[in-house]
Amino acid sequence: MKKIEAIVRVEKLDEIREALKEIGYPGMTITRVEGHGQQKGLIEQFxxxxxxxxxxxxxxxxxxxxxxxxxxxxxxxxxxxxxGNIGDGKIFVLPVEKAIRIRTGEMGDAAL
Known part of the structure; x- marks a missing residue:
């Protein structure tokens, strides 16, 4: 099993959710985060x-x-x-040793 973590633009969330739903993966965890990569922030005017x-x-x-x-x-x-612009984000893929569905006790791929 793999854990896929993607850090992406806020405005792309709906598109990504729809794309995942189309391929049969509607389940996900979404967290609002803050950070910067190569762009090192933005200059704004107020x-x-x-x-x-x-x-x-x-x-x-x-x-x-x-x-x-x-x-x-x-x-x-x-x-x-x-x-195609700086700030599109990153995807990280990590191995998952074990998954357990608490309600039924199923393990591995069956728990997904």
């Missing part, structure tokens, strides 16, 4: 003054999937999050 916003709002999407489905989930997220 009432004629410039100020630097160092931590940019992003969305973190987490999906745990079977090994065979991981690549199609990554492809769906990549295609729907892409704008």
């Amino acid at each position: 009432r004629g003054r410039e100020f630097k916003v160092e931590l940019i709002p992003k969305i973190k999407i987490e999906v745990v999937a079977s090994d065979v489905d991981a690549d199609k989930i990554i492809k769906a997220i990549t295609e729907s999050a892409y704008t």
Whole structure:
């Protein structure tokens, strides 16, 4: 099993959710986060003054999937999050040792 973590633009969330639902993965965890990568923040203007916003709002999407489905989930997220501009985000893939459904006690892929 794999845990796929994607940190993406806030405005791309609906597109990504729809893309995941279309490939059969409607379940996910979504967290609002802040941070910056290579862009190191933005310069904004407010009432004629410039100020630097160092931590940019992003969305973190987490999906745990079977090994065979991981690549199609990554492809769906990549295609729907892409704008071609700096700040599109990152995807991290981690191994999952065990998954357990609390209600039924199912384990492994059956728990997903």
